[in-house]
Amino acid sequence: xxxxxxxxxxxxxxxxxxxxxxxxxxxxxxxxxxxxxxxxxxxxxxxxxxxxxxxxxxxxxxxxxxxxxxxxxxxxxxxxxxxxxxxxxxxxxxxxxxxxxxxxxxxxxxxxxxxxxxxxxxxxxxxxxxxxxxxxxxxxxxxxxxxxxxxxxxxxxxxxxxxxxxxxxx
Amino acid sequence: xxxxxxxxxxxxxxxxxxxxxxxxxxxxxxxxxxxxxxxxxxxxxxxxxxxxxxxxxxxxxxxxxxxxxxxxxxxxxxxxxxxxxxxxxxxxxxxxxxxxxxxxxxxxxxxxxxxxxxxxxxxxxxxxxxxxxxxxxxxxxxxxxxxxxxxxxxxxxxxxxxxxxxxxxxxxxxxxxxxxxxxxxxxxxxxxxxxxxxxxxxxxxxxxxxxxx
Numbered sequence: 001x002x003x004x005x006x007x008x009x010x011x012x013x014x015x016x017x018x019x020x021x022x023x024x025x026x027x028x029x030x031x032x033x034x035x036x037x038x039x040x041x042x043x044x045x046x047x048x049x050x051x052x053x054x055x056x057x058x059x060x061x062x063x064x065x066x067x068x069x070x071x072x073x074x075x076x077x078x079x080x081x082x083x084x085x086x087x088x089x090x091x092x093x094x095x096x097x098x099x100x101x102x103x104x105x106x107x108x109x110x111x112x113x114x115x116x117x118x119x120x121x122x123x124x125x126x127x128x129x130x131x132x133x134x135x136x137x138x139x140x141x142x143x144x145x146x147x148x149x150x151x152x153x154x155x156x157x158x159x160x161x162x163x164x165x166x167x168x169x170x
Numbered sequence: 171x172x173x174x175x176x177x178x179x180x181x182x183x184x185x186x187x188x189x190x191x192x193x194x195x196x197x198x199x200x201x202x203x204x205x206x207x208x209x210x211x212x213x214x215x216x217x218x219x220x221x222x223x224x225x226x227x228x229x230x231x232x233x234x235x236x237x238x239x240x241x242x243x244x245x246x247x248x249x250x251x252x253x254x255x256x257x258x259x260x261x262x263x264x265x266x267x268x269x270x271x272x273x274x275x276x277x278x279x280x281x282x283x284x285x286x287x288x289x290x291x292x293x294x295x296x297x298x299x300x301x302x303x304x305x306x307x308x309x310x311x312x313x314x315x316x317x318x319x320x321x322x323x324x325x326x327x328x329x330x331x332x333x334x335x336x337x338x339x340x341x342x343x344x345x346x347x348x349x350x351x352x353x354x355x356x357x358x359x360x361x362x363x364x365x366x367x368x369x370x371x372x373x374x375x376x377x378x379x380x381x382x383x
Contacts, residue, residue, distance in 0.1 A: 007234050014238050018245035025249045029256035036259050 038070065041080070041095075048097035048106040049075050057168050065160035067093070069168055076100050077168065079161040080110070085153035086119045087112075092153050096132070098165045104158075107132045119150030137162035175300035181376070184277045184301050185308035186369035191277040195309045196358040198268050202326050205313035207261040209306025211254065211269060213299065215246045216278050220298035222246075223286040230287070239282045240273075247273045260332030277305055308365070315361045320353035321345075 034056050038045075045054055052072035059069045070078040076099040082091045090113040097106035109123040121127060122144050131142050132154070141158055143151035184190045191212070198204045222242050223230075230238055251269050255262045262269065272278070281301055286294040317324050323340025327333075351357045 007231055010229075010231055011234055011237055011241070014241050018241050022245055022248050022252075025252055029252040032256035033252075033259075036256070040259075 037068070041068075041070070044095050044108055044110060045070065045072070045078055047108055048078060048095065054078070059164055059168055061160060061164060063160060065156055066164045069164055071168075072097075076105065077165050079164055081157045081161050081164075083153040083156040083160075085112070085114050085150040086147070087114055092150070092157065094154075094157055096158070096161050098161075100169065102136060102162065102165045102169060104133050104135045114147070114150045119144075119147040122147055122150045122154055132158065137166065175296050179300070179304050179307060181373060182301075183304045183308055183369060184280075185305055186366050187373065188277075188280070189366075190280055191275045191305055192362075194268050194271060194275055195305070195312065196355065196362060198265060199309045199313040199316055199358060199361075200320070200353050201264075201317045202310065202313050202324055203261070203329065204264055205309040206306065206326070207254075207258065207329055208265060208268065209302070209309055211250050211265075212272055212275060212277070212305050213302025215243065215250055215272055216281060216302040216305075217295060217298040218246050219243050219278055219282055220286040220294040221291055223282040224289060224291045224294035227287045235287065236279075236283070239279060239287075243278050243282070244273050258329045260327075261329045277301060311365055312358065312361050316352045316357055319349045320351075320357065322348045 038054055038056060042054070045052065049072040052075055054070045054072055057069045057071055057077075059066065065081050065083055067080045067082055069080075072078060076097060079096045079098065080093065081096065082093045084091045090111065092109070092114070093111040095108045095110055096104055099105050107128050109128070112120070112123050114120045114122065122131075127144065131144075135141060135158070137159075141155055143155075182188060185192065185195050194208060194212075198208050219239070219242055223239055226238070247270065250272070251262075254265070254269060281297060285297050289297070314324055318340060321340075322342065322344030323338055325338045326336045328336055349357075352361070
């Protein structure tokens with residue numbers, strides 16, 4: 001019995017020390033890792049908020065649609081979100097800009113491989129700007145005819161993004 | 171001491187001699203960059219795990235030595251992973267899950283159990299570096315062959331700044347005759363088998379010479 005307790009104690013001490021050391025290193029590397037993540041996204045974010053000052057907001061979406069949220073200081077929010085459309089192997093990833101009231105003010109497609117002539121039409125500049133920009137969470141969002149799956153994916157992205165922005169702006 | 175260090179390269183090369191750590195050496199040896207990055211991570215972890223295991227070898231109760239080693243190794247790997255993520259993000263992306271899997275790389279636990287737990291700190295450290303470099307040497311060999319045949323050139327970019335190209339050996343003219351197979355797992359097995367055979371021949375020859383003396 002006494003032997004077992006010593007063993008447990010020894011392992012406990014080793015684990016506690018290990019946790020402590022990892023914590024220390026995490027404290028050093030964490031800010032650099034987030035700064036890198038923002039830097040990688042910087043070029044895309046600049047398109048929506050030129051010259052903005054960005055910081056990462058902690059948010060996790062249970063449905064995994066929202067990938068990350070950034071605050072553009074004094075200007076609004078940026079949501080990077082994904083959903084699967086017609087192409088099930090490559091999800092659609094878009095970056096959406098919101099003003100401080102939660103209205104969409106810009107959108108950029110980061111990744112999509114929907115069918116040309118059908119779903120890909122959702123990502124043409126005119127369609128993006130006329131359909132997804134200037135919307136609030138209560139507006140209905142039009143679908144592109146012939147591209148139901150892609151349109152639905154975009155709606156899921158938008159609704160997840162609205163929910164996320166509502167949550168972080170208060 | 172020098173013999174310990176040298177052992178790791180040919181006679182007891184962890185990959186071609188002891189056949190340890192093969193999972194990662196087959197998986198990430200697609201490019202020289204990955205191989206050197208992975209080799210450096212494994213060497214670092216191996217060095218520090220050997221030192222720590224050797225330091226506490228007298229106070230570690232025998233019954234729980236393996237869990238203790240695992241905790242030490244996992245801690246070191248987590249630290250290395252965080253450092254790589256912070257300072258070499260390009261490498262972090264290309265190594266992916268295999269960086270975290272260094273925890274279960276049997277070279278590390280193997281050396282902790284077979285060497286560091288029985289020897290003093292200095293020789294354990296030397297053994298760690300020797301074995302680590304032996305592993306690096308092995309995956310660099312595999313990766314050079316694979317990268318050359320699969321892309322027609324061997325490139326090395328600065329791991330801390332992926333936009334800075336350090337060197338590129340080979341020519342774009344070779345691009346039409348590259349063999350894509352070599353970037354696939356099959357290519358890894360083929361190259362691995364050839365090197366393993368070569369190393370066995372080298373070892374056998376060395377043994378014959380010794381017995382002839």
